[in-house]
Amino acid sequence: MRRIEKLLDEVEKPARYLGGEMNTLERQAQEGDLRFAFCFPDTYEVAMSHLGMKILYDILNNHPRTLCERVMMPWIDMLEGLRREEIPLFSLENRTPLRDFDVVGFTLQYEMSFTNILEMLDLGGIQVKSADRAEDAPIVVAGGPCAFNPEPLAPFIDAFMLGDGETVILEVCDIIRTLREQGAAREEILYALALIPGVYVPRFYTAAYHEDGRLASFVPNREGVPAAVTKRIELDLENAPYPEKFPVPYTQVVHDRIVLEIMRGCTRGCRFCQAGMLYRPVRERSPEKLFALAEKLVENTGYEELSLSSLSSGDYSCLSDVTKGLMERFQQKRVGLSLPSMRLDSLVKQSLENTAQVKKSGLTLAPEAGTQRLRDVINKGVTQEDLVRAVTDAFQSGWSAVKLYFMMGLPTETDEDLLGIAELAKTVIDCYFSVPKAQRAPGLRVTISTATFVPKAFTPFQWAAQDTLEEIRRKQQLLREALRIKGVTFNWHDGELSLLEACVARGDRRMGEVIYAAWQKGCKLDSWNEHFKFDKWMEAFADCGLDPAFYASRHREYSELLPWAFIDMGVTQKYLQLESERALRGETTPDCREDCTGCGLRRFEGVCAQ
Amino acid sequence: MKMWVVFSISPRLRHIGHLDLMRSMQRALRRSNLPISYSQGFNPHILLSLAAPLSVGMSGENEVMEVPLSAPIAEEDFQTQLQSALPQGIRVSQCLLKQDDVPAPMAALSAAQYVFSFSDDAQALLDKVPEFLAREEVPAVRKGKKGEVRFNLRPLVYNLLVKDGVLHAALALSEKGTAKPDILVKALSEMAGVPAPHYIATRTRLLDSAFAPLENR
Numbered sequence: 001m002r003r004i005e006k007l008l009d010e011v012e013k014p015a016r017y018l019g020g021e022m023n024t025l026e027r028q029a030q031e032g033d034l035r036f037a038f039c040f041p042d043t044y045e046v047a048m049s050h051l052g053m054k055i056l057y058d059i060l061n062n063h064p065r066t067l068c069e070r071v072m073m074p075w076i077d078m079l080e081g082l083r084r085e086e087i088p089l090f091s092l093e094n095r096t097p098l099r100d101f102d103v104v105g106f107t108l109q110y111e112m113s114f115t116n117i118l119e120m121l122d123l124g125g126i127q128v129k130s131a132d133r134a135e136d137a138p139i140v141v142a143g144g145p146c147a148f149n150p151e152p153l154a155p156f157i158d159a160f161m162l163g164d165g166e167t168v169i170l171e172v173c174d175i176i177r178t179l180r181e182q183g184a185a186r187e188e189i190l191y192a193l194a195l196i197p198g199v200y201v202p203r204f205y206t207a208a209y210h211e212d213g214r215l216a217s218f219v220p221n222r223e224g225v226p227a228a229v230t231k232r233i234e235l236d237l238e239n240a241p242y243p244e245k246f247p248v249p250y251t252q253v254v255h256d257r258i259v260l261e262i263m264r265g266c267t268r269g270c271r272f273c274q275a276g277m278l279y280r281p282v283r284e285r286s287p288e289k290l291f292a293l294a295e296k297l298v299e300n301t302g303y304e305e306l307s308l309s310s311l312s313s314g315d316y317s318c319l320s321d322v323t324k325g326l327m328e329r330f331q332q333k334r335v336g337l338s339l340p341s342m343r344l345d346s347l348v349k350q351s352l353e354n355t356a357q358v359k360k361s362g363l364t365l366a367p368e369a370g371t372q373r374l375r376d377v378i379n380k381g382v383t384q385e386d387l388v389r390a391v392t393d394a395f396q397s398g399w400s401a402v403k404l405y406f407m408m409g410l411p412t413e414t415d416e417d418l419l420g421i422a423e424l425a426k427t428v429i430d431c432y433f434s435v436p437k438a439q440r441a442p443g444l445r446v447t448i449s450t451a452t453f454v455p456k457a458f459t460p461f462q463w464a465a466q467d468t469l470e471e472i473r474r475k476q477q478l479l480r481e482a483l484r485i486k487g488v489t490f491n492w493h494d495g496e497l498s499l500l501e502a503c504v505a506r507g508d509r510r511m512g513e514v515i516y517a518a519w520q521k522g523c524k525l526d527s528w529n530e531h532f533k534f535d536k537w538m539e540a541f542a543d544c545g546l547d548p549a550f551y552a553s554r555h556r557e558y559s560e561l562l563p564w565a566f567i568d569m570g571v572t573q574k575y576l577q578l579e580s581e582r583a584l585r586g587e588t589t590p591d592c593r594e595d596c597t598g599c600g601l602r603r604f605e606g607v608c609a610q
Numbered sequence: 611m612k613m614w615v616v617f618s619i620s621p622r623l624r625h626i627g628h629l630d631l632m633r634s635m636q637r638a639l640r641r642s643n644l645p646i647s648y649s650q651g652f653n654p655h656i657l658l659s660l661a662a663p664l665s666v667g668m669s670g671e672n673e674v675m676e677v678p679l680s681a682p683i684a685e686e687d688f689q690t691q692l693q694s695a696l697p698q699g700i701r702v703s704q705c706l707l708k709q710d711d712v713p714a715p716m717a718a719l720s721a722a723q724y725v726f727s728f729s730d731d732a733q734a735l736l737d738k739v740p741e742f743l744a745r746e747e748v749p750a751v752r753k754g755k756k757g758e759v760r761f762n763l764r765p766l767v768y769n770l771l772v773k774d775g776v777l778h779a780a781l782a783l784s785e786k787g788t789a790k791p792d793i794l795v796k797a798l799s800e801m802a803g804v805p806a807p808h809y810i811a812t813r814t815r816l817l818d819s820a821f822a823p824l825e826n827r
Contacts, residue, residue, distance in 0.1 A: 015626055
C-alpha cells in the first residue's frame with residue numbers, strides 16, 4: 001500500500017487513481033462473491049464519461065453475489081511507475097490486483113483503444129493471449145459496439161457478449177460463478193459460455209483463408225457451438241435496469257453530468273453510421289419513467305447539469321414534453337439541461353429555447369457532407385433548407401457560435417462535394433448577417449470539423465474502400481484553401497489514425513497478431529496524439545506479412561465472406577447490400593418509422609411492434 | 611447566519627485538488643437539501659469558502675469550511691444531513707453556527723499543525739530538529755511570482771516535536787507568511803545532508819493568532 005501511495009505522489013493527476021467517489025462500491029469481497037473487474041481501456045476522464053459502464057456497474061453491484069470494481073487505463077507515467085515498482089494494475093475501489101478477479105470485462109468503444117487492453121492485461125498480471133492463460137486465471141470477456149467485429153481481439157478475449165448487455169452480463173456471471181464453485185475446467189466454463197445466446201467464444205471457431213488473404217471459411221470446431229451468434233436485445237427498455245445513482249468523480253471528466261438515456265436505437269438509417277444499425281430496434285423510455293429517474297439522479301448526485309442521451313434525440317416522440325417537464329422540475333434546483341445529438345431537421349427551435357434558459361453553449365450540427373447529392377448517398381436526409389432554418393433560428397435566439405461536422409472520403413465523393421462544405425460555411429455566415437444587428441449576439445464563430453470516413457462492419461458501406469492516405473491529404477489541402485474565410489475555423493485530423501481504425505474495424509483474426517506486434521513495439525494510448533506511433537504500426541504489419549491496404553482501401557465484392565458475417569446483429573446482410581446499391585444510385589431510404597423498410601429486425605418477436 | 615463545518619479528508623483522498631474539493635463540497639451540499647445560498651449572475655454557484663487550500667497529497671483532520679445559510683437550521687441537523695451526502699472519505703466532526711459579522715475563517719487563520727509520517731528511514735533528519743529550533747536563521751527558497759525568493763524559514767516555524775518517529779510541526783499559514791511542509795522537510799534534509807525522504811503529511815488543525823483552534827472563535 002505504501003508503494004502505491006508513494007507512486008501516487010509522483011504521477012500527474014493522481015486523482016484518477018483514487019477511487020472512493022460518491023456512489024461507488026464501499027464493500028470488500030466476501031466468500032462466494034463473483035469479483036468482476038469492469039475495465040475501460042482508456043483514461044479515467046474518458047471512462048467516467050461513459051454511460052454503459054454506469055449501467056453495468058450498477059447492475060453488477062445490485063446483484064447480491066457479485067462485486068464489481070472499476071479499472072482504467074493508467075496514463076503513461078503511472079503505467080511506467082507500476083512496471084518499475086512491480087505493482088500490478090489495481091482496481092479503484094479496493095485496490096485489488098487485476099489478476100485476482102474472477103472475471104475481467106472490457107468495454108469496446110473504440111478500435112484504437114485495443115492496444116490498451118493488452119497493456120492492461122499485462123500490467124494486471126494476466127497472460128495477454130487467451131491460449132496462454134492458466135486454469136485459474138480470470139475469464140476475460142468483452143462487449144460493446146466494437147465487439148460486433150470481434151475477430152481482431154479473438155486471440156486475447158475468452159468470450160464476447162454481443163448486443164445489449166443488461167441481461168447477458170448476469171447470465172455470464174452466473175455460469176462462471178456456478179462452474180467455478182463446482183471446480184469446472186476453464187475450457188468447460190468457456191464452452192458453457194459459448195452456449196449462451198449472444199456469446200461468442202473465439203476458440204471454438206476456426207477461420208481459413210484464401211491465398212489472396214480473403215476469408216475462405218469460418219466454422220465451429222466443437223459440437224453444439226452455434227454457427228451463427230445472434231445479438232442480444234433488451235426489448236423492454238422501459239423496465240430495463242437504469243442506475244438511480246451515478247459515481248460522481250472528484251476530478252473533472254469529459255462528460256461530468258447526469259445522462260438520461262431517453263431512447264436506444266435510431267430509425268434514420270444513415271448509411272455510414274454503425275451505431276444506427278447496431279442499436280436497432282428503436283426503443284423509448286416514457287416521460288414518466290424519465291422524470292422519476294431524473295428526480296433520483298439529481299437527488300443522489302448533486303450534479304448541476306442533466307443531458308438527454310440517444311442517437312438522435314430529435315426523433316424521440318415526446319421530446320418537448322420531456323424537456324419542458326424537466327425544466328419545470330429542476331429550475332428551482334438550478335439543474336441545467338443539455339440536448340446533444342439533435343438532427344438539423346427536427347424541432348430544434350423549441351428545444352433551444354428550453355435549454356437556453358439555463359445555459360447558452362455553442363450549437364453543433366452535423367450535415368456530414370457538403371452537397372445534397374452526397375447527403376443522399378449517405379442517406380443523411382437533411383437539406384440545405386434544414387441547415388439554413390436551424391442556424392437562423394439559433395442566431396435569432398442569441399447563439400453566435402456554430403460548429404459543423406463533416407466526413408471526408410465518403411463513397412462516391414468528388415472535389416465538388418468537398419467544395420460544397422465551403423459553400424455551406426458561407427451560407428451559414430449569410431444567415432448570421434441576415435439577422436438584424438440588434439437581435440443577434442456579437443462575435444460570429446463558425447467551426448468546420450472534418451473526420452476521415454472509416455467504413456465499418458454492419459453498415460451499407462462495409463464493402464467500400466477507404467480513401468488512401470495520399471488522397472485524404474490532397475482533399476484536406478483542397479478544403480483548407482477553400483475554407484480560408486474570415487470567421488471560419490477549419491479543424492481536421494491526420495488520416496493515419498483513421499487508416500488504422502479502418503484496418504482494425506474490418507480486420508480478421510490475423511489482425512490480432514498485428515495488434516500484438518504493435519503493442520510489443522510499444523504502441524499504447526494510440527488515440528492520444530502524443531503517444532501514437534504510426535511507424536511502429538506499419539512495422540507490425542510488415543512483421544506479420546499483412547498489408548494495411550488489404551483491410552482499409554480494398555473494395556470488397558458482395559460475395560466475399562466477411563469476418564463478422566457469422567454474427568446475426570439483427571439487420572440482415574441482404575438489407576445492407578440493398579442499401580449499398582441504393583447508395584451508389586444516390587437513392588434515399590425514408591425513416592422506417594414512416595414505413596418498415598425490411599431491415600430484418602421484424603424477425604424478432606416483439607420488435608418494432610408499433 | 612452562516613455555518614462553519616469542521617471536517618476531515620482521509621489519507622485515501624489526499625490527492626484531491628483544492629478546486630476538485632470545492633466542487634465536491636458544492637455537489638454534496640446540493641445532495642443534502644440544506645438551506646444554502648447561491649451566487650448571483652449568469653452561472654450561479656453555491657456560496658462556500660474553505661479556510662485554506664489543502665495541498666495535493668495532504669490529508670486534513672480539522673479543516674474548516676464556511677457556508678452562508680438561506681434559512682435557519684440547527685447545527686446537529688446540518689451535520690447529519692451533510693454527512694449523509696458525503697462520500698466515505700470525508701467526515702464532518704462539528705458544525706457551528708456563526709453570526710454574519712464573524713470574519714471568514716481564512717481571515718483569522720494564522721497557523722496550522724501538521725504531522726509527518728515518513729516512509730523511509732528519516733532518523734538523520736529528525737535528529738536535526740533541536741538544532742533547527744536553536745537557530746535564529748534557516749535560509750530557504752520558495753517559488754514566487756517573479757521566480758525564486760529567498761527567505762528565513764525559522765520564524766515561520768512555531769514549533770517542532772518528534773514523538774515515536776513522527777514529526778509534529780506548527781507552521782505559519784497566513785497572508786503574512788507561510789511555511790510549507792515540503793520546504794520544512796527540505797530544510798531539515800539539507801541540514802542532515804540526506805536526500806528528502808518520502809512522507810505523507812496531514813494537516814491536523816488550523817489555528818488562529820492565539821494558537822487556538824480556528825473553529826472556536
